[in-house]
Amino acid sequence: MTPEPPTLDKPPQTRDNLVEVRGVHFTIGSRVIYKAVDLDIARGRITAIMGPSGTGKTTLLRLISGQWRPAQGTVHFDGAHVAKLSQNDLFEQRKRMGMLFQSGALLTDLSVFDNVAFPLREHTKLPERLIRDIVLMKLEAVGLRGARALYPAQLSGGMARRVALARAIALDPEMIMYDEPFAGQDPISMGVLLRLIRRLNDVLGLTSIVVSHDVKETLGIADYVYVISDGEVIDHGTPQQIRDSRSEWVQQFIHAEADGPVPFHYQGTPYAEDLLNGSRR
Amino acid sequence: MTTMQRGFNTATGWMADLGRGAIFLMRILFSLPGLILKPRLLIEQIYSVGVLSLVIVVVAGVFVGMVLALSGYRLLVGFGAEEALGTSVALVVVRELGPVVTGLLFAGRAGSALAAEIGLMKATDQLSGMEMMAVDPVKRIVAPRFLAGVIALPLLTSIFCVMAIGAGGGYFVGVDMLGVDAGSYWSGIQSNVDFGEDIINIFLKSGVFGAIITWVAVYQGYHAPPTSEGVSRATTNTVVIASLAILGANLMLTAVLFGSH
Numbered sequence: 001m002t003p004e005p006p007t008l009d010k011p012p013q014t015r016d017n018l019v020e021v022r023g024v025h026f027t028i029g030s031r032v033i034y035k036a037v038d039l040d041i042a043r044g045r046i047t048a049i050m051g052p053s054g055t056g057k058t059t060l061l062r063l064i065s066g067q068w069r070p071a072q073g074t075v076h077f078d079g080a081h082v083a084k085l086s087q088n089d090l091f092e093q094r095k096r097m098g099m100l101f102q103s104g105a106l107l108t109d110l111s112v113f114d115n116v117a118f119p120l121r122e123h124t125k126l127p128e129r130l131i132r133d134i135v136l137m138k139l140e141a142v143g144l145r146g147a148r149a150l151y152p153a154q155l156s157g158g159m160a161r162r163v164a165l166a167r168a169i170a171l172d173p174e175m176i177m178y179d180e181p182f183a184g185q186d187p188i189s190m191g192v193l194l195r196l197i198r199r200l201n202d203v204l205g206l207t208s209i210v211v212s213h214d215v216k217e218t219l220g221i222a223d224y225v226y227v228i229s230d231g232e233v234i235d236h237g238t239p240q241q242i243r244d245s246r247s248e249w250v251q252q253f254i255h256a257e258a259d260g261p262v263p264f265h266y267q268g269t270p271y272a273e274d275l276l277n278g279s280r281r
Numbered sequence: 282m283t284t285m286q287r288g289f290n291t292a293t294g295w296m297a298d299l300g301r302g303a304i305f306l307m308r309i310l311f312s313l314p315g316l317i318l319k320p321r322l323l324i325e326q327i328y329s330v331g332v333l334s335l336v337i338v339v340v341a342g343v344f345v346g347m348v349l350a351l352s353g354y355r356l357l358v359g360f361g362a363e364e365a366l367g368t369s370v371a372l373v374v375v376r377e378l379g380p381v382v383t384g385l386l387f388a389g390r391a392g393s394a395l396a397a398e399i400g401l402m403k404a405t406d407q408l409s410g411m412e413m414m415a416v417d418p419v420k421r422i423v424a425p426r427f428l429a430g431v432i433a434l435p436l437l438t439s440i441f442c443v444m445a446i447g448a449g450g451g452y453f454v455g456v457d458m459l460g461v462d463a464g465s466y467w468s469g470i471q472s473n474v475d476f477g478e479d480i481i482n483i484f485l486k487s488g489v490f491g492a493i494i495t496w497v498a499v500y501q502g503y504h505a506p507p508t509s510e511g512v513s514r515a516t517t518n519t520v521v522i523a524s525l526a527i528l529g530a531n532l533m534l535t536a537v538l539f540g541s542h
Contacts, residue, residue, distance in 0.1 A: 062409075065413055067409060067412060067413070087417070091415035091417070092415070094412070094413060094414070094415040095415045097413070098413075099410075099413040101406050101409070101410055101413075102406075103405060103406045104406075105405065105406035105407055105409060105410030105413075106407070106410075107407055107410070107411075108402075108405070108407065118414065118416075119414045119415075119416075122414065122415075122416050122421075123414075123415065164410075167414075171414075
């Protein structure tokens with residue numbers, strides 16, 4: 001049975017959630033990234049995490065995947081307390097996750113083909129002929145079957161991310177985390193990628209987390225959206241609920257307005273004062 | 282903060298680094314048995330750190346051998362003992378210069394390359410990407426490079442010694458240019474260089490040096506800040522720390538291996 005769509009006041013609960021983040025507090029050095037963040041990632045849905053640059057959206061993916069551990073609070077993946085897993089158990093869980101890094105994170109000494117084949121060769125005992133067929137299928141899905149002999153240094157940023165996506169889905173994971181998947185894509189690739197994320201999610205029954213600040217694209221494919229800023233969840237709900245949000249902050253963000261509660265400038269001394277003190281750097 | 286406090290903080294920082302390095306070394310050592318199932322990874326790295334270091338080692342060996350023969354001849358001929366040239370060149374090369382100079386060259390050529398490669402892999406999220414694919418970078422990337430260094434350096438050291446003593450180096454200058462008797466040159470080496478004491482010991486020494494250099498290199502690369510400056514500093518640190526560590530370890534090993542004679 002398809003679960004009820006989540007509402008603004010009531011995020012998806014319990015067994016419907018593949019990931020549950022509760023009271024997470026995280027700092028890097030003296031900088032507070034998260035202060036008591038709660039959010040849920042519903043199974044079979046595309047959940048978007050949105051917010052301006054530097055709000056710790058990628059950090060959230062690293063916390064969910066167990067690469068980093070929160071100072072306080074818990075992250076559960078399918079009921080397992082991620083921070084308390086042994087390395088072996090954590091790696092077993094990660095075989096159920098795929099992650100598309102912002103940079104692509106392709107192995108630079110391997111060709112496109114070998115990059116996509118890498119997880120298959122590491123974790124399966126499939127014959128090379130079958131691996132070849134799977135790799136070609138994944139590359140066909142991202143439109144780069146013809147580029148299989150190229151090396152990462154020969155790819156554009158957008159192409160590298162598409163290869164990374166093919167690699168992320170090579171093991172048919174249950175959940176895929178997309179870190180800024182739309183950055184650097186041309187309009188055609190963007191359209192294909194949007195459809196691909198939606199299709200992968202629906203056809204394979206995946207759970208997807210899309211971290212992005214591309215408002216139009218993200219609201220176009222997401223089932224549920226969390227908006228994060230200043231270490232907190234500012235708002236959450238369906239894309240329509242986010243569009244209709246009464247929060248000035250959310251309205252400024254989704255309409256890309258210069259004026260509003262979110263400052264464009266990093267905190268500092270007044271501009272005029274800075275210019276008048278010419279001797280100071 | 283007083284000078285004493287700063288000194289104390291620096292010292293505790295070094296101790297903490299050493300502790301982290303020791304834990305990292307244990308992780309590497311526990312990962313080594315897994316290489317039995319993936320010998321290709323090891324062979325690739327032996328090629329990368331060993332075969333690609335051959336040119337510099339061969340050229341350095343030839344020049345060091347020639348210089349030793351030249352300066353040794355000037356010293357020995359004053360006592361009418363030039364027939365001992367082969368012995369003196371061989372003992373100096375085999376016992377000290379071979380392992381140390383090859384180790385220093387290896388730290389500069391292969392150690393810096395290892396640190397830069399692993400540091401860049403970290404900076405470009407390749408190590409994180411592997412972790413996300415449930416592949417342990419210590420097993421897949423670090424362990425093969427470490428073992429390759431331990432295997433390659435003794436082989437490179439023996440090649441260095443052969444080049445320094447042999448036809449291209451000391452022999453060429455001593456016998457072909459300065460007229461030392463070829464029979465005396467070789468027989469002196471044969472009767473004074475002991476297989477058990479000298480040859481086995483250079484393998485022991487250079488094996489230890491190989492472990493030190495690659496340990497320092499992979500640790501520096503793996504823990505480098507993911508920036509261009511961080512990678513640059515890791516590369517520099519590798520060469521400086523590994524070189525000093527080799528010189529210190531050489532003193533200790535020489536005292537242990539040859540101290541009783």
